[in-house]
Amino acid sequence: MGQAGSSVVLSIAAQHIFDGADMRGPGLVRISQGRIEGITEEARASIHLPRDAILAPGFVDVQVNGGGGVLLNDQPTEAGVRRIVEAHRKAGTTGCLPTLITDRSEIIERLAVAAQACLEIPGVLGFHLEGPALNRSRKGIHPEAEIRVPDRRDLAAIKSFGDRGRSMVTLAPECVPASMIDELIGAGLRIAAGHSDATAAEIGEAVDRGVSGVTHLFNAMSQLNAREPGVVGAALGDDRLFAGIICDGIHVDRAGLRVALRCKGRDRLMLVTDAMPLAGTNDRQFLLQGREITLHDNRLTDRDGTLAGAHLTMIEAVRNAVALIGISLADALIMASRTPAAFLGLGSELGRIAPGYRADLVAFNPNFEVVGTWIGGVGSMGEANKASERG
Structure with missing residues (x-):
């Protein structure tokens, strides 16, 4: 790899x-x-x-959409992946999953073709397919027109990532047949719940089937309420689940960060960047599937104000975890390396x-x-x- x-x-x-x-x-x-x-x-x-x-230990980031001026969806190639990985290595990331957000079948297939060669790039541990099986009501910045239940063509491309390093898929469990979750796990993929409006019971059933993670906790998911705990409540209450969290002071309030750490602990809560192309550059704008995304006050948004990933690196996430959560540097470093390595099944390697x-x-x-x-x-x-x- x-x-x-x-x-x-x-x-x-x-x-x-x-x-x-x-x-x-x-x-x-x-x-x-x-x-x-x-x-x-x-x-x-x-x-x-x-x-x-x-x-x-070097940082491990399981959610990297882009960097160095490159969005993976725009350049799902060996050259594109190399640019992204090199940009994040400068910020301490020595292992990552380049992340493809919801897109057309052809884009998934292009990355699938390039994936094996990309594993030879130092720092590539696998890939993260965030979508297309998401819940439209929790789509965030993902293009609604491309959100779908994967057909056989999609499934063939997605399943091919099962033997491409330690790859993962983010999906909304309530939006796909349970048999599809079984099929993806059987192909060797890790599954995380995200962009989901699932009930806590639905998440529990998915975890029983082998779902092991939650993507960017608190964001784009059903929230914790008195009589329906939602994805957030299920994630906080189930010790079997790892949860990624964007520690930039924008996506999650510091009180929420502290609650998450108190519930999950440093061995289940992992720092992620959800980084976009501007990471590692001085640019202020980029195009995301035809939409103009602007950086202002460290916040990436489209014209409607919807958050579009994060302008964040792992060394900044570590710094923010110490400052915002009030934890020790040691705990922050564990959340940036040992915990995501364990999630990927690499706890004896990284x-x-x-x-x-x-x-x-x-x-x-x-x-x-x-x-x-x-x-x-x-x-x-x-x-x-x-x-x-x-x-």
Whole structure:
């Protein structure tokens, strides 16, 4: 899955290391064959990070619509995916699911054709198909004309992603036959409920069938009410469900963020960006399936004021989680790496700095500026840190 590591032994010295569970003092992380060998106290290192830098497991983002000026729907190609992944790597994301929102059958098929080659791009863990089986009453920015129950043509393309890394589908469980959920899970896909007006009972039935996630909690779903808990209530109350959350201070109020964390805990609530093409650029506008989307006060909206994804990166989500929820940096880092890795079934591969784990790492300073990333031990150093690299 684009994670081929170097055969060269690499060692990174850092004064502050978060190993996926605890903050540790000075140490040296040894890497061989793209995997972590261990953390030692040796003095000799290939790379010495700045004294204030924190070395941590790389971020894993399961919802990335675009970045670097590219929307996946517009460029469902190897080149398009590479641009998106490279833009987010600069913000600490070392593993992601490029995300295709609701679109025509031809667009799904184009991405399906390119998907296998895209898995060779460092940082691509799989794909996320958000739609087309959504509830029109909770469509958000998705094009209503393309929302539909997948036919056999759609299903063939969607199911092909089941063996393309760790891919997932967001759907409204109440809008598809239960047998379709079984079919998608049987093909190897993870299923998340989203853009859904389901009752809590309907979500419970879907979870019994194997649905394991909820997409951008609180947004585009039935809310928690006194006599009908809806998708939100089901998500908060069911420990079997992972939930992604957009921590930008816009999509969810800080009180809602705190409630979500209190109910789900750091091991089930995961940070996502829901990023759009403007991430990693200085642009202020883009076209989303013919609609003009404008960035203003960090908010992406169409002319009617409907939110259109988020202008967010993972390092910003980590920073916001600490500031808005009031949690420790360690908890925020777990929500950005270990938890989404567990959701994808990669908990024994990603999210920790421990022997045998992939050497997917991020280094950042106290201002939440990324100074370096490594995918399979292959590094990309930020400008602020190039002078510190030796050997």
